[in-house]
Amino acid sequence: MLKALTRCSSRVPLGAHLHGYVPAREPVSTLLRVPRGHNRSPHLFRRFFCSDSTDGSDPVDPAGSDMKRVEAGEETPESKSSSAIVPTVVKPEDCLTVIALPLPHRPLFPGFYMPIYVKDPKLLAALVESRKRQAPYTGAFLLKDEEGTEGSDAEKNIYDLKGKDLLNRLHEVGTLAQITSIQGDQVVLIGHRRLRITEMVSEDPLTVKVDHLKEKPYDKDDDILKATSFEVISTLRDVLKTSPLWRDHAQTYTQHIGDFTYPRVADFGAAISGANKLQCQQVLEELDVHKRLKLTLELVKKEMEISKIQESIAKAIEEKISGEQRRYLLNEQLKAIKKELGLETDDKTALSAKFRERLDPKKEKIPQHVLQVIEEELTKLQLLEASSSEFNVTRNYLDWLTALPWGEYSDENFDVIQAQKILDEDHYGLTDVKERILEFIAVGKLRGTSQGKIVCLSGPPGVGKTSIGRSIARALNRKFYRFSVGGLSDVAEIKGHRRTYIGAMPGKMVQCLKSVGTANPLVLIDEIDKLGRGHAGDPASAMLELLDPEQNANFLDHYLDVPIDLSKVLFVCTANVVEMIPNPLLDRMEVISIAGYITDEKMHIARDYLEKTTREACGIKPEQVEVTDSALLALIENYCREAGVRNLQKQIEKIYRKIALQLVRQGAQVQPDEVKAQSGSVSNETAVERVEAETVDRSIDKKDSGNAVEAEIVDSPADQIPTSLDQSGTLEDTLEAEKTKETPAAEKLEKVLVDSSNLVDFVGKPVFHAERIYDQTPVGVVMGLAWTAMGGSTLYIETTPVEQGEGKGALNLTGQLGDVMKESAQIAYTVARAILLEKDPENPFFGNTKLHLHVPAGATPKDGPSAGCTMITSLLSLAMNKPVKKDLAMTGEVTLTRKILPIGGVKEKTIAARRSDVKTIIFPSANRRDFDELAPNVKEGLEVHFVDDYAQIYNLAFGENLQTQ
Numbered sequence: 001m002l003k004a005l006t007r008c009s010s011r012v013p014l015g016a017h018l019h020g021y022v023p024a025r026e027p028v029s030t031l032l033r034v035p036r037g038h039n040r041s042p043h044l045f046r047r048f049f050c051s052d053s054t055d056g057s058d059p060v061d062p063a064g065s066d067m068k069r070v071e072a073g074e075e076t077p078e079s080k081s082s083s084a085i086v087p088t089v090v091k092p093e094d095c096l097t098v099i100a101l102p103l104p105h106r107p108l109f110p111g112f113y114m115p116i117y118v119k120d121p122k123l124l125a126a127l128v129e130s131r132k133r134q135a136p137y138t139g140a141f142l143l144k145d146e147e148g149t150e151g152s153d154a155e156k157n158i159y160d161l162k163g164k165d166l167l168n169r170l171h172e173v174g175t176l177a178q179i180t181s182i183q184g185d186q187v188v189l190i191g192h193r194r195l196r197i198t199e200m201v202s203e204d205p206l207t208v209k210v211d212h213l214k215e216k217p218y219d220k221d222d223d224i225l226k227a228t229s230f231e232v233i234s235t236l237r238d239v240l241k242t243s244p245l246w247r248d249h250a251q252t253y254t255q256h257i258g259d260f261t262y263p264r265v266a267d268f269g270a271a272i273s274g275a276n277k278l279q280c281q282q283v284l285e286e287l288d289v290h291k292r293l294k295l296t297l298e299l300v301k302k303e304m305e306i307s308k309i310q311e312s313i314a315k316a317i318e319e320k321i322s323g324e325q326r327r328y329l330l331n332e333q334l335k336a337i338k339k340e341l342g343l344e345t346d347d348k349t350a351l352s353a354k355f356r357e358r359l360d361p362k363k364e365k366i367p368q369h370v371l372q373v374i375e376e377e378l379t380k381l382q383l384l385e386a387s388s389s390e391f392n393v394t395r396n397y398l399d400w401l402t403a404l405p406w407g408e409y410s411d412e413n414f415d416v417i418q419a420q421k422i423l424d425e426d427h428y429g430l431t432d433v434k435e436r437i438l439e440f441i442a443v444g445k446l447r448g449t450s451q452g453k454i455v456c457l458s459g460p461p462g463v464g465k466t467s468i469g470r471s472i473a474r475a476l477n478r479k480f481y482r483f484s485v486g487g488l489s490d491v492a493e494i495k496g497h498r499r500t501y502i503g504a505m506p507g508k509m510v511q512c513l514k515s516v517g518t519a520n521p522l523v524l525i526d527e528i529d530k531l532g533r534g535h536a537g538d539p540a541s542a543m544l545e546l547l548d549p550e551q552n553a554n555f556l557d558h559y560l561d562v563p564i565d566l567s568k569v570l571f572v573c574t575a576n577v578v579e580m581i582p583n584p585l586l587d588r589m590e591v592i593s594i595a596g597y598i599t600d601e602k603m604h605i606a607r608d609y610l611e612k613t614t615r616e617a618c619g620i621k622p623e624q625v626e627v628t629d630s631a632l633l634a635l636i637e638n639y640c641r642e643a644g645v646r647n648l649q650k651q652i653e654k655i656y657r658k659i660a661l662q663l664v665r666q667g668a669q670v671q672p673d674e675v676k677a678q679s680g681s682v683s684n685e686t687a688v689e690r691v692e693a694e695t696v697d698r699s700i701d702k703k704d705s706g707n708a709v710e711a712e713i714v715d716s717p718a719d720q721i722p723t724s725l726d727q728s729g730t731l732e733d734t735l736e737a738e739k740t741k742e743t744p745a746a747e748k749l750e751k752v753l754v755d756s757s758n759l760v761d762f763v764g765k766p767v768f769h770a771e772r773i774y775d776q777t778p779v780g781v782v783m784g785l786a787w788t789a790m791g792g793s794t795l796y797i798e799t800t801p802v803e804q805g806e807g808k809g810a811l812n813l814t815g816q817l818g819d820v821m822k823e824s825a826q827i828a829y830t831v832a833r834a835i836l837l838e839k840d841p842e843n844p845f846f847g848n849t850k851l852h853l854h855v856p857a858g859a860t861p862k863d864g865p866s867a868g869c870t871m872i873t874s875l876l877s878l879a880m881n882k883p884v885k886k887d888l889a890m891t892g893e894v895t896l897t898r899k900i901l902p903i904g905g906v907k908e909k910t911i912a913a914r915r916s917d918v919k920t921i922i923f924p925s926a927n928r929r930d931f932d933e934l935a936p937n938v939k940e941g942l943e944v945h946f947v948d949d950y951a952q953i954y955n956l957a958f959g960e961n962l963q964t965q
């Protein structure tokens with residue numbers, strides 16, 4: 001059984017589908033929608049719309065259609081076969097019975113072509129037959145959709161339909177269509193006039209009786225009609241303009257739009273709109289012209305909106321595309337620029353060439369195993385994808401490997417005298433350090449090469465540990481690199497990260513070598529005593545590997561992964577407290593302690609180094625300022641009593657900043673006169689001022705010299721100012737006066753004098769008050785000597801009775817004493833009781849008195865055993881009600897058998913004692929050597945006793961005789 005009765009399909013290209021009229025296999029030039037490049041003659045349009053009529057007559061002359069096709073240069077199969085014009089017999093209006101042709105997609109509007117495919121052979125044969133019978137007409141009716149079906153589904157269902165069933169599925173109103181050509185199963189129709197089915201005549205093929213429909217009569221000059229029609233036309237024009245798809249048609253169409261009647265305008269609008277088939281059918285069924293126009297207007301307006309949206313979408317996409325194109329272009333340019341500059345990242349060859357270029361000059365010096373790794377990595381680089389992460393890792397690795405100073409050494413200075421000069425230039429004193437460096441140079445000179453060493457400079461803050469490090473590097477002509485390990489807790493900081501980690505970096509030492517560019521720098525490792533505990537590995541062990549001369553010839557950084565030779569590096573570490581340095585590290589270091597400075601040393605440092613550098617830093621000339629010795633002394637004694645000189649430096653900077661301000665302020669007042677003087681001939685008045693200023697300067701400079709010439713100038717009245725040699729009396733003064741003419745204003749300013757009297761104006765009130773609380777220590781109070789990380793200091797041990805009574809003897813301790821110091825106090829109590837018992841057996845003091853021992857200042861934690869002898873003395877002084885000798889200070893650990901053990905920090909303690917105007921110091925005998933090594937200026941004026949038994953202290957403190965045990 002024939003499945004498909006009628007299969008009508010249209011192959012609809014995108015865009016054309018919107019309007020439902022497509023050029024299928026029909027020769028394109030005969031269609032209203034003419035694709036680009038084909039003949040789009042206005043004749044075609046005129047052909048379909050010129051024979052318009054208001055009475056609903058055919059817009060196309062069916063009789064002439066074939067003739068016109070021939071005119072248009074086309075051939076129909078019939079014209080081909082007969083090569084003659086066949087006159088039509090049947091007129092459209094005579095067609096009252098037609099074969100019903102179902103249209104699945106859109107209705108056919110009068111005046112439009114529509115190609116359809118007829119798959120039902122019976123129907124097709126009937127159509128061919130009717131054409132042969134000179135009645136080439138059929139009724140084209142839109143198919144109704146079956147409920148729940150749409151599009152191709154709806155089409156599918158009609159193939160089984162016949163007779164009545166098919167009739168029921170057809171819309172009642174359709175179009176009388178002329179069959180213009182049949183080629184195979186393709187039938188091309190032209191719509192003529194509206195029809196309505198009245199009854200079925202035969203079933204297969206479906207033939208129906210029809211009524212011809214006419215538009216309701218309308219007034220051509222009706223304004224509303226006119227306006228609506230114009231609105232449709234103008235909207236259509238807009239749509240066609242904005243929609244690039246139909247732009248070409250718009251031109252042609254608008255040229256002929258004037259030929260249209262109102263019903264045709266409505267049909268045209270509906271036909272080309274993208275409205276769905278039901279909306280089109282509605283327009284087709286509408287016989288009231290005004291209503292039809294209104295319906296069409298709605299459809300074309302909607303079309304307009306769609307077109308606008310389409311335009312904005314197109315615009316947005318266009319923008320995006322042009323943005324992307326721009327990016328692409330810029331990227332290409334960037335690549336070209338990078339390539340030009342040799343920065344091209346993905347140009348592997350350029351990259352390899354860059355590395356090789358870097359390698360070439362030092363290839364001889366690079367160890368073989370490192371060269372091998374570099375070569376391997378270079379080969380790997382060529383094989384890797386430039387955008388891969390591995391490529392970047394390899395590139396960075398090669399960058400580090402090739403940037404290191406393999407075998408590059410700076411020419412070392414082996415000239416001891418030159419080195420000494422440099423060291424003295426930068427720092428006063430510090431003889432131990434300087435000596436050690438000179439020894440190092442001497443050994444290097446004799447050996448011909450220098451070996452790496454670890455020197456550790458220990459001492460309180462601000463004594464110049466870091467700055468001497470820099471100076472040593474200068475003296476040795478080595479590059480200087482400093483890094484602080486204070487608080488460092490990650491081993492990776494020292495040994496680097498493994499390359500597998502993202503953002504991996506080599507450790508500090510490799511960074512140092514890259515940055516200094518030599519393999520024998522001086523590396524200053526600051527704050528080694530403050531090395532962190534470490535959360536990832538043990539930093540102390542990593543430091544050991546780095547510093548140990550036994551190991552560091554083959555130091556392996558995790559990142560670099562090839563051993564590097566650090567044996568030529570000179571390591572200088574700094575620490576405040578040596579005891580805090582991990583033992584294995586300390587063991588490998590040469591510790592040089594810098595104890596701190598006494599007033600005398602500070603005076604030198606201030607005068608010869610700090611003042612000079614600060615003055616230069618402030619842009620002040622030496623002749624513009626004078627800081628007297630008394631001012632410096634007051635500054636050191638009352639403001640800067642700590643061991644180092646950092647605070648002293650700050651205070652001097654403060655003074656010089658204030659001086660600079662004063663000078664600038666003065667300069668602002670002097671300036672106008674100066675301008676006058678420099679701008680032309682020198683008036684007498686200005687000259688007087690100049691000479692006066694000069695005189696003041698010199699009178700300050702040569703205060704006590706009693707310079708006669710100076711007096712003469714001062715006394716000279718203004719009009720007698722010497723202008724020539726004979727008047728001035730001396731050549732020197734004339735030259736001086738001449739010089740002043742050219743000197744800038746700032747140089748002739750009044751000299752600023754800083755004295756002890758006006759020091760307060762520069763640095764404010766003294767912050768330090770004497771550590772010494774008592775002029776003469778009372779009963780129960782003795783001065784001890786202590787060592788702190790900030791240097792030495794004096795401290796008092798005070799004991800006082802709290803309560804008396806039979807058997808009440810006890811000892812209370814305060815002053816933030818540590819465990820060792822508390823134990824030391826207990827020992828002192830026992831020894832003191834024993835001594836008192838020995839000296840005065842009748843004295844029940846200790847047994848009956850509750851005592852309180854305190855060590856000011858209460859807020860400072862204290863510990864250590866070295867105050868043992870001081871505590872005993874304090875307890876005995878109270879027990880015997882006898883004060884100790886004036887200006888006495890002591891230090892020493894005591895055993896229960898009254899032996900005095902050695903203590904640390906002799907220099908610091910001596911300096912502290914001097915600072916507190918102590919005249920007599922008692923040290924343990926074992927410390928005699930330390931004291932003897934002190935510089936004479938530190939020991940100067942001190943009466944020092946070395947003791948090994950407490951009895952000696954007792955005798956010195958109380959002026960009595962206690963037998964040693």
Ligand SMILES: Nc1ncnc2c1ncn2[C@@H]1O[C@H](COP(=O)(O)OP(=O)(O)OP(=O)(O)O)[C@@H](O)[C@H]1O
Pocket residue numbers: 426427428429430459460461462463464465466467468574575576605609610644645646649
């Ligand atoms: N003997 C000296 N001669 C000249 N200047 C000195 C001397 N000692 C210290 N200074 C100066 O004191 C300042 C502080 O010194 P530096 O920073 O080296 O102290 P430091 O001992 O390293 O302190 P810290 O332990 O706090 O690091 C520097 O400007 C330095 O030049």
